[in-house]
Amino acid sequence: DTAVSQTPKYLVTQMGNDKSIKCEQNLGHDTMYWYKQDSKKFLKIMFSYNNKELIINETVPNRFSPKSPDKAHLNLHINSLELGDSAVYFCASSRIGELFFGEGSRLTVL
Amino acid sequence: AQSVSQHNHHVILSEAASLELGCNYSYGGTVNLFWYVQYPGQHLQLLLKYFSGDPLVKGIKGFEAEFIKSKFSFNLRKPSVQWSDTAEYFCAVNPRSNQGGKLIFGQGTELSVKP
Numbered sequence: 593d594t595a596v597s598q599t600p601k602y603l604v605t606q607m608g609n610d611k612s613i614k615c616e617q618n619l620g621h622d623t624m625y626w627y628k629q630d631s632k633k634f635l636k637i638m639f640s641y642n643n644k645e646l647i648i649n650e651t652v653p654n655r656f657s658p659k660s661p662d663k664a665h666l667n668l669h670i671n672s673l674e675l676g677d678s679a680v681y682f683c684a685s686s687r688i689g690e691l692f693f694g695e696g697s698r699l700t701v702l
Numbered sequence: 703a704q705s706v707s708q709h710n711h712h713v714i715l716s717e718a719a720s721l722e723l724g725c726n727y728s729y730g731g732t733v734n735l736f737w738y739v740q741y742p743g744q745h746l747q748l749l750l751k752y753f754s755g756d757p758l759v760k761g762i763k764g765f766e767a768e769f770i771k772s773k774f775s776f777n778l779r780k781p782s783v784q785w786s787d788t789a790e791y792f793c794a795v796n797p798r799s800n801q802g803g804k805l806i807f808g809q810g811t812e813l814s815v816k817p
Binding site: 625632633634635636637640648682686688689690691692693694695696 | 734736738740744745746747748751753790792794796798804805806807809810812
């Protein structure tokens with residue numbers, strides 16, 4: 593069983609479109625995250641939720657809107673996609689500071 | 703601002719060579735420390751972690767790391783690398799005072815091992 597699963601794994605879309613990435617974890621963790629990995633492999637946190645409550649929002653444009661319907665799910669919706677949004681987006685959940693990552697969703701904006 | 707610095711951007715070694723990847727962080731308080739590995743095309747996996755106790759920690763696949771508090775360092779080592787160790791390595795720090803358990807990552811070190 594996959595502990596942290598993301599869908600879709602690959603997403604190719606045009607500028608200006610709106611897209612969503614879904615994430616689910618079956619580890620029973622209270623905290624979930626979205627990280628963005630750019631083309632230089634740099635990982636930067638975007639959001640963190642604890643038990644459905646937003647606790648970290650790192651200077652991310654408000655075109656990005658996370659939603660956590662319950663503590664096992666954290667989805668990411670992106671409006672009006674831009675070229676610079678092309679990246680790999682990783683979902684993660686944590687226990688005592690240790691992160692467990694999903695396999696990533698590679699977003700390509702044309 | 704809290705930050706993590708990895709000294710080497712790209713390291714190229716031959717099989718059986720010894721490896722040391724440097725990691726320094728800037729934060730004066732208590733921290734949890736991690737090394738993650740990302741194999742080509744895959745997600746990040748935990749190699750090892752330090753929370754407290756013995757500053758020399760052993761991880762999977764023969765990796766180890768030493769926490770030196772006075773130097774704010776957490777260097778990763780392996781005595782003899784294999785071709786299969788080719789990957790991107792990330793050092794990460796979790797300041798314990800951070801709300802939400804946020805991990806701050808270094809910029810990564812790409813390791814290429816030649817057979």
